[in-house]
Amino acid sequence: MTENVPASPLFSQKHLLGIEGMSRADIEALLDMAEAAAPLSRQVNKKKDTLRGRTQINLFFEASTRTQASFELAGKRLGADVMNMSVANSSVKKGETLIDTAATLNAMRPDIIIVRHHQSGAVDLLARKVDCSVVNAGDGSHEHPTQALLDALTIRRRKGRVEGLTVAICGDVLHSRVARSNMILLSTLGARVRVVAPSTLLPSGVDNLGVEVFRDFRKGLEGADIVMMLRLQLERMSGAFVPSLREYARFHGLDEEKLKLAKPDALVMHPGPINRGVEIDSAVADGPRSLINEQVEMGVAVRMAVLESLSRHLPNN
């Protein structure tokens, strides 16, 4: 991205808290910016100075590898000073409330805070207590907007479009913020979205969320252009929601044989980290139709685009 391309005026929010409420134009402008940012990461000199002098805090109340690293690299490549706050070593462990933590950090005058929290709505709450921009890096089972954006970008780059594609989102839809953000975003872009899961892992009223619902994995895969697998949390595997790992793998795990039910050119995605042999077989995860690593690459580009577009609204100006 060159200096003469301004941050899109179409995306004019102070925070990025969710996909819900974003217009198709906002989303496409962000994807265009990310598309333009992608080549930077493949250069020797990966640095820009859009955020030079700015302070970005990554505040992760939940463990994360790829999202936290991705936001850190995106901030650094844009020239920001990035600080990672690990909750394990913080005052949160001493019983500090979320709002007190927010006030404390706010007093240090950061420009952007990236937040992940295990409670739905916690990032929204924090955003109302600070003066800087806040990006939701995942809140509970609610939203994970940058994941949905990077998924859409990956699809668009490989398929040339999102509109008209049939996307099957498969697995633990009930607990998945990735599924919620993707259901909204991909529908907004004109994709036909399906959710495919055992009934125990579907949210109540899912039939009214504007998606097609399949409880039979095989039927849900038929004719899909994109098969997006979700991670099954280990603690949900033994009896509460599904009886066992082996039964889940047998009926809802993606292997090469079941993938044949999708379109011949169907592509496979997974937000990671994957449970090999549970929701996805290694042969598929590592196979030629897997976009898993490309998703990670696009993650950095999308987060750079988000940070750049927010830079127009940062405080301390």
Place this chain on the structure above:
Amino acid sequence: MTHAPIALVNARLIDPAAGTDARGGVFLEDGVIRDVGAHVTPSQAGSRTTVVDCGGDVVCPGLIDMRVFVGEPGAEYRETLASASAAAAAGGVTTIVAMPDTNPPIDDPAVLDFLMRRARDTAKVRVLASAALTKGLRGQEIAEYGLLSEAGAVAFTDGFHSIRNSQVMRRAMIYARDFDALVMPYAEDSDLAGAGVMNEGEFASRLGLGGIPREAEAIALDRDMRLVAIARGRYHAALVSTSMSLDIIARAKAAGLGVTCGASINNLTLNENDIGHYRTFFKLAPPLRGEADRRAMVEALASGLLDVVVSDHNPQDVDNKRLPFGEAENGAIGVETLLAAGLRLTHSGDVALPRLLAAMTIRPAEILRLPQGRLAKGAPADVIRFDPDEPFVVEAARLRSRSKNTPFEDARLQGRVKLTLVAGEIVHAYS
């Protein structure tokens, strides 16, 4: 399997599935019913065919007993598949559904596979398996309905354990629906039943025994109906025993829910007074109720509200029964006396014979989605012949079950099973 063809002629053919009750015969060959009707006569049979003149006895589909506890694996001293199936054959029961309360319980496809193989090798009648609704029958974690269905489970139940946790029950129902699996729970609020050992009421109070209120069944059943309304799956109440429960089932059926119910032959033919002076062979679950409830159950059978009658066959040895009433195990054997005990209701004029037989043949077949249970061309040749009027006295020592805990000891019953055929093969003949 190549047996000589058999023609049962000169019979009173009752086929509840077709609603027929008429003179005629059935012709069985290669394990299936080849022909049925008034035109099946000795002159029509070929030279290879064994012809049996039934002398006007009833010929009907073999009975399907949806609730039989067998001792395998783990309690072979009480009952084996061989002894249970011999008792079944003698009682005209050609298909039994084994309960998962075994040791280990049938909550794993490998255990179910073991049971099916043992049944294939040692049982005279068809044995189908139900599997656990929750792992270890503990009511905590849902079992592998998908893998267990593939292994042959026809229904899911925790046997005589009820599911206390409503969240577990809800998840069990919606997960079962994904596999179109039949959920067949025993409905009882175990907290309300508490330490009760018989029906709550005056009689229990006189005996000084703890009572199990009728509401314990109704509350659990009512909860389950609300969950069925969410889950929209297939639900069969394994055992109901009160008019209160029947009202709940009637409302659920009227609301279009996929609900059916069964009852033990004991709750249809016995009442709490039969306990007499602490007779533990009458200690059952659900408990024998008062006469008003028994009457309501009989009426529900006659009207069709009650879908299925089962033996609730539960062999217990003397060590478990020759105890103070409060300490004795629940349960009675019954698969061998199921039909004869049921015929009490036809002889008393309360229930028409075809209706009684429907609750033991076609209704279980429909609920379990089985091809047997009907006298139709091409259906499995599971057929019985019985004389509904022949009297006999039940002698526990002569019953084929390994355990002798029958509540009908010395009872005068009418109805002798003379011939039982499974897949066209004679597995029991009374002479």
